[in-house]
Amino acid sequence: MRITTEDEALVGRLKGEISQIEDYYWNGLPIDKLLAILTKAIDRAIKSLWAEVFGDEREISLFAIGGYGRGEMFPRSDIDLLILTEDTSHWRPQIEDFIQRIYNFNFEIGHSVRTIEECVTEMKNDISVETAVMERRYLAGSKDVSSHLSERLGRELISEDDDYFDLKEVEQNNRHKQFQNVDYGLEPNIKNSPGGLRDIHTIMWIALKRHKTVSKKELVNLGILTGTESRLLATAEKFLRHARFGLHLISKNKEDRLRFMYQRELSAKLGYVGSAGRPDVERFMQKYYRHVLAIQEINTIVIQSFRENLSKVSEPQSKLNPRFNLVGNYIEVARESIFRETPSALIEIFVIMAKRRDIVGVNSSTIRLIKESVSLIDEDFRNDRKIVS
Structure with a gap:
């Protein structure tokens, strides 16, 4: 692998910037800023190398995809790139030189080289390619090629929304x-x-496919998330991103698993210290599991909501009793005020589900109402023999 004097200087600057970013992390800089600074540092290095190899050529474009495309670069994340040109054979020597020299940055590199037609074909054949291209971020090269891709995708049906959802749900279940x-x-x-x-990415990918946005604020306006869910999701995402960033630093590897030895070291370095100066691993992990539980609950609700909204068939509806209806195989309240009017319905819904094997779940809006109505389970509720007997 060749390395030029210019490459050595470029690698040296990048290493210095990454070292500074590590200091920023341990000194408490917010995770959003850390991810942005690291992403921009890598952007600068890649754009500089691209300019050296390709100059101002206008027939080839470079995009960031994957986590790098989203601007979520962690210390040991992969750098995933898409190179787009209508003449791949002509540019092959320069592309090979460019990719080989990026390896000097000491990151794992994933790359693909395609024409626009090949890109569209691969998107239709592979949902992971469709997802990657949907969240692409322009880096360098011809903006005309970038515009042509956007125009082509704007008039091309890559996949139906419900097919994309089904595949993403299966992908999540398998994971x-x-x-x-x-x-x-x-x-x-x-x-x-x-x-x-x-799990957060999965929600956002389906939202991007369906609603062309990953903005939590816009998803609240669209009714995909509630304001509370948006805040819980943002807080949980911030915590997990921060923990993952630190995990990459202490493991010096692309390690995403919180092994016991890393739990101790990370919790101590992040200030979770108990009596006698020992790492308070339990408090750190309790916080981790609280955020994970919140993400799981929100993911379940939003996935169910997408499923309901994407259904092409009008589900048959039947009345179970004055308080509940059955829509398809999902139970829902007859009206939003049911739990306020009849708090015992919070227990009744689960009794009905236990007796009816044809009911596979609860409608997403009803799940949200149950969560909002938990405060109704007070001392009077617990002492009501009609409810607990």
Whole structure:
């Protein structure tokens, strides 16, 4: 792998910037700023190298995709790139030189080189490619090529919204099965375990496909999230991102699993210290699990909401009793005021579900009403024999 004098200087500057970012982390700089600073540092290095290799050529474009495309660069994250040109064979020598020299940055590199037609075809064949291209971020090269891609995607049906949703739900379910065993429960994967960062990504990918936005504020306006859910999700995401950033630093590797030894070291360095100056691992992990539980609950509700809204078939509705209806195989309240009018309905809904095997779940709006109505379970509620008997 060749390295020029210019490359050595570029790598030296990048290493110095990353070292400074590590100091920023341990000195308490907010995680959003850390991710942005690291992403911009890598952007500068890549753009500088691109300019050296390709000059001001107007027939080829470079995009950041994946976590790098989202601006979520962690210390040991991969750098994922998409190179777009209508003449891949002509540019092959320069592309190979460019990619080889990026490896000097000491990051794992993932890259693809495609024409616009190949890009569209791959998006139709592979949901992961569709997702990556949807959240692409322009870095360098021809803006005309970038515009042509956007125009083509604007008039091309890559996949139906409901097909994309179904595939993403299956993808999430398979991931949960892989990462929800006992070992991963005690040493969870911050990115991939149930309630991890990938569960947030899944919600946002479906929202991007369906509503063309990942802004939590806009999703609240669209009714996809409630204001409370948006705040809980933002807080949980901030905590997990911060923990993942620190985990990459102390492991000096692309390590996303909170192993016991890292739990101790990270909790101590982040100020979770108990009596006698010992790391308060328990408090750190309790906070972790609270945020993970919040993400799991919100993910469940939002996925269910997407499922209801994307259904092409009008589900048959039947009345179970004056308080509940059955829509398809999901139970829902007859009206929003049911739990305020009849607090015992908070218990009744689960009794009905236990007796009816054809009911597979609760409507998303009803789940939200149940969560909002928990305060109705007070001392009088608990002492009411009609309810508890």
